[in-house]
Amino acid sequence: MPVVDAARVRDVLERMPPEDEVVDTADVFDLLSDPNRLRLLVAMLDGELCVCDLAAVTGMSESAASHALRLLRAHRVVTARRAGRRAFYRLADGHVRMLLDLAFAHTQHTDAVHPERT
Amino acid sequence: MPVVDAARVRDVLERMPPEDEVVDTADVFDLLSDPNRLRLLVAMLDGELCVCDLAAVTGMSESAASHALRLLRAHRVVTARRAGRRAFYRLADGHVRMLLDLAFAHTQHTDAVHPERT
DNA sequence: GGGACATATGAACAGATCCTCATACGACAG
DNA sequence: CTGTCGTATGAGGATCTGTTCATATGTCCC
Numbered sequence: 001m002p003v004v005d006a007a008r009v010r011d012v013l014e015r016m017p018p019e020d021e022v023v024d025t026a027d028v029f030d031l032l033s034d035p036n037r038l039r040l041l042v043a044m045l046d047g048e049l050c051v052c053d054l055a056a057v058t059g060m061s062e063s064a065a066s067h068a069l070r071l072l073r074a075h076r077v078v079t080a081r082r083a084g085r086r087a088f089y090r091l092a093d094g095h096v097r098m099l100l101d102l103a104f105a106h107t108q109h110t111d112a113v114h115p116e117r118t
Numbered sequence: 119m120p121v122v123d124a125a126r127v128r129d130v131l132e133r134m135p136p137e138d139e140v141v142d143t144a145d146v147f148d149l150l151s152d153p154n155r156l157r158l159l160v161a162m163l164d165g166e167l168c169v170c171d172l173a174a175v176t177g178m179s180e181s182a183a184s185h186a187l188r189l190l191r192a193h194r195v196v197t198a199r200r201a202g203r204r205a206f207y208r209l210a211d212g213h214v215r216m217l218l219d220l221a222f223a224h225t226q227h228t229d230a231v232h233p234e235r236t
Numbered sequence: 237g238g239g240a241c242a243t244a245t246g247a248a249c250a251g252a253t254c255c256t257c258a259t260a261c262g263a264c265a266g
Numbered sequence: 267c268t269g270t271c272g273t274a275t276g277a278g279g280a281t282c283t284g285t286t287c288a289t290a291t292g293t294c295c296c
Contacts, residue, residue, distance in 0.1 A: 002272085003174050004204070005167070012161045012175050017222055022153050022160075025221050030151035034284075035144045042140070043130045049123070051243060056121050057130050064285060066244055071284095085242040085293045086122065102220055103143050104135055106213045120242085152254080169273060182255060184274055203263045203272045238296085245290070253282070260275075266268085 031075055032099065036060050037068050041091060041100060044078065048090035149193055150217065154178050155186050159209060159218060162196065166208035 003009055017025075032038055039058040043049060049057070055065040069089055072078045079092040091097055121127055135143075150156055157176040161167060167175070173183040187207055190196045197210040209215055 002170055004171050008167065009171050009174055012164065012167070012171075015164065016157065016160060016175065021222070022156055026151055026153045026156050028221065029147045029156070033144055033148035033151045035140050036284085038140055038144050038147070039134065042134060046130065046133065049126065049130070052120055053122050053127050053130075056127055057134065061286075062243075063245090063287080066242095067284075070244075082243095087243060098220060099217065102216060103146065104139070106216075154254085179256075180273075181257080181275090184272095185254075188274075200273095205273060239294100240296105241292100241294080243291085243293100245288100247288085248286090250285085251283085253280100255280085256278090258275100258277085261273085262271105263273105264269105264271080266270105 027075070028077075028096065028099070031072060031077060032096070032103075034068075036064070037072065038100075040065065040068055040072070040089075041077070041096065042104070044089060044091040045097065045100065048081065048088040050083075050086045050088050052086075054089065145193070146195075146214065146217070149190060149195060150214070150221075152186075154182070155190065156218075158183065158186055158190070158207075159195070159214065160222070162207060162209040163215065163218065166199065166206040168204045168206050170204075172207065 016022075032041070036058055040054055040060075043054055043057045051065055051069065052062055054060075054069070055062040058065065060068070069078060069080070073080055073089075077091070077093045077096050078089045081088045081090070134140075150159070154176055158172055158178075161172055161175045169183055169187065170180055172178075172187070173180040176183065178186070187196060187198070191198060191207075195209070195211045195214050196207045199206045199208070
């Protein structure tokens, strides 16, 4: 595979974050890449909610919500608090919170979405 | 499906961005959720590169890079400039640039990744 | 204790994803 | 014009995702 601008390539490779960091970052974005998970997180921006209310707010089944929350919890993005038979989930990752804020602060200008002709 | 805190649910539903906005935002995050695509975008943070150099930098095959760039271009996150037989791609979405900056600015503190025991 | 309730979990399946391989296409050199 | 180079594209396939359905677990009320 030919390289056109070897100096530039060296330069970019130096600035490139290490493998782990790239993969971890991609993992975080992956958690935010599902509309339902995104709604769950947005719902929790203002404080904790129980699973059934999260399901109600997002329109998910309670089972689907539970699965999604399990995933988020496994990645330490949310934490669960138990109160009797209820479980209350809250957003526990300031980094993710900032990404959410930034993402929704700019949605109106940036219709950088929707595939189209080549 | 029972609702515990009806007032809170109403509140959250009001603050919830509309369907389109949520889906579009999830789409943007989805583009950032693949390590190779992420590397491509990081590489383009400092300016345009041709496909072969992007492939070299990311360790992708040129075909895979081309496919990925096609996807990014379809979502208007990057733009292509043709120069002879070469195609130079550049990051064209300020919103995505900000997300990338924010994401990689905080990776050291936030190891909020890696699944683990419940 | 018995039963309803809130949540968690596992299996299984449909759809999406991202790669490779083969091939097509346009540009340049000879 | 022919051959090669850089890129683009399509098909195909292995893997991953997110859901539903069924069931398990623990809590509260009677």
